[in-house]
Amino acid sequence: MKDILILAIESSCDETSMSIVKNGNCEIATVILSQIDIHKNFGGVVPEIASRKHIENITIILEELLNKSQVAMEDITAVAVTYGPGLIGSLLIGVQAAKTISLVMKKPLIPVHHIAGHIYANNLEKRLSFPLLALVVSGGHTELVYMAEDYSFTKIGGTLDDAVGECYDKVAKVLQISYPGGPEVDRLAHLGKDNYNLPYPLDDKSYNFSFSGLKSAVINLVHNEKQKGNEINTADLCATFQNRVVSVLVKKTMRALQEKQVNNLIVAGGVSANKGLREKLILECQKQNINLSFPKLIYCTDNATMIGAAAYYAYQKGIVSDLKLTAKATDNLYNN
Numbered sequence: 001m002k003d004i005l006i007l008a009i010e011s012s013c014d015e016t017s018m019s020i021v022k023n024g025n026c027e028i029a030t031v032i033l034s035q036i037d038i039h040k041n042f043g044g045v046v047p048e049i050a051s052r053k054h055i056e057n058i059t060i061i062l063e064e065l066l067n068k069s070q071v072a073m074e075d076i077t078a079v080a081v082t083y084g085p086g087l088i089g090s091l092l093i094g095v096q097a098a099k100t101i102s103l104v105m106k107k108p109l110i111p112v113h114h115i116a117g118h119i120y121a122n123n124l125e126k127r128l129s130f131p132l133l134a135l136v137v138s139g140g141h142t143e144l145v146y147m148a149e150d151y152s153f154t155k156i157g158g159t160l161d162d163a164v165g166e167c168y169d170k171v172a173k174v175l176q177i178s179y180p181g182g183p184e185v186d187r188l189a190h191l192g193k194d195n196y197n198l199p200y201p202l203d204d205k206s207y208n209f210s211f212s213g214l215k216s217a218v219i220n221l222v223h224n225e226k227q228k229g230n231e232i233n234t235a236d237l238c239a240t241f242q243n244r245v246v247s248v249l250v251k252k253t254m255r256a257l258q259e260k261q262v263n264n265l266i267v268a269g270g271v272s273a274n275k276g277l278r279e280k281l282i283l284e285c286q287k288q289n290i291n292l293s294f295p296k297l298i299y300c301t302d303n304a305t306m307i308g309a310a311a312y313y314a315y316q317k318g319i320v321s322d323l324k325l326t327a328k329a330t331d332n333l334y335n336n
């Protein structure tokens with residue numbers, strides 16, 4: 001069978017990335033340009049700046065990718081792009097670039113949902129086995145997803161308020177840790193002890209999550225202690241916060257696996273890089289004989305390689321778009 005080479009584009013937030021992926025699992029070459037150093041100065045992503053930077057960078061990145069991969073445009077089978085969800089101005093740049101390449105080079109255009117991309121980052125490690133549960137934990141999403149087969153997504157639970165990565169970043173901000181604070185909170189958590197009095201997030205019979213109460217508790221605690229002139233033990237506070245988050249994520253995920261009688265678990269999104277989450281899931285999955293998969297660290301946060309991997313399976317299902325494709329700030333991935 002002829003190889004399928006997909007040129008993929010990701011620009012939903014503050015990374016401009018392009019990749020060429022072969023047959024859904026083989027990365028030929030990838031370029032990722034992160035804008036973190038710019039947005040750091042503002043304590044978070046500034047949408048207008050993000051889209052301007054995407055405009056400046058996108059053609060340079062395409063040129064660099066073609067040089068790096070030594071693949072000619074004519075040899076590309078199709079072009080794929082994250083059409084949503086994300087920052088609308090940022091998404092539009094990627095979508096416009098993909099549509100232009102599709103039109104000029106006469107290549108099929110494959111629209112990819114950002115979360116499908118995060119899920120298929122795991123396929124770059126090992127072929128997904130079905131049925132599976134995906135725990136999606138990123139800056140914008142916290143969801144438990146059931147997949148009976150490729151490119152079939154059923155949501156069984158999700159966040160009722162903030163996404164888990166968003167909570168990490170807000171907790172980091174109040175502790176004066178620079179954006180994005182998740183990795184640093186994770187690092188500090190490993191140096192501290194769980195000895196602050198923080199509430200446990202929603203721990204009910206559903207598969208839904210709620211982290212905003214925990215986040216507010218950390219923010220209030222920091223403000224109160226500051227007012228009293230007391231010092232905060234940042235490492236201990238991070239350790240306590242992380243333990244609360246990880247305990248409920250792991251508990252609900254393990255229960256879902258058991259109740260749905262699923263043997264395969266994949267973790268996806270930026271927070272899948274979290275060491276505390278990885279350690280606890282590895283332990284629990286070993287106990288219960290669950291096949292567990294995480295993306296390689298480089299594929300945890302936003303990148304176009306995961307979009308190229310997902311696009312291969314979308315293409316197999318006949319998911320292609322005409323040039324009317326438009327970016328969507330919000331969009332539903334799910335069949336139900």
Ligand code: KG4
Nearest residue numbers: 138139140165180182270271273274301302
């Ligand atoms: O998937 P991603 O790159 O962007 C979205 O699609 O949202 O995720 C970014 C999020 C940020 O909130 C960042 O703080 C968080 O992932 N993150 C982490 C870690 N690495 C990245 N959170 C906790 N622990 C980490 N090690």
Ligand code: ZN
Nearest residue numbers: 138270301302
């Ligand atoms: Zn993402």
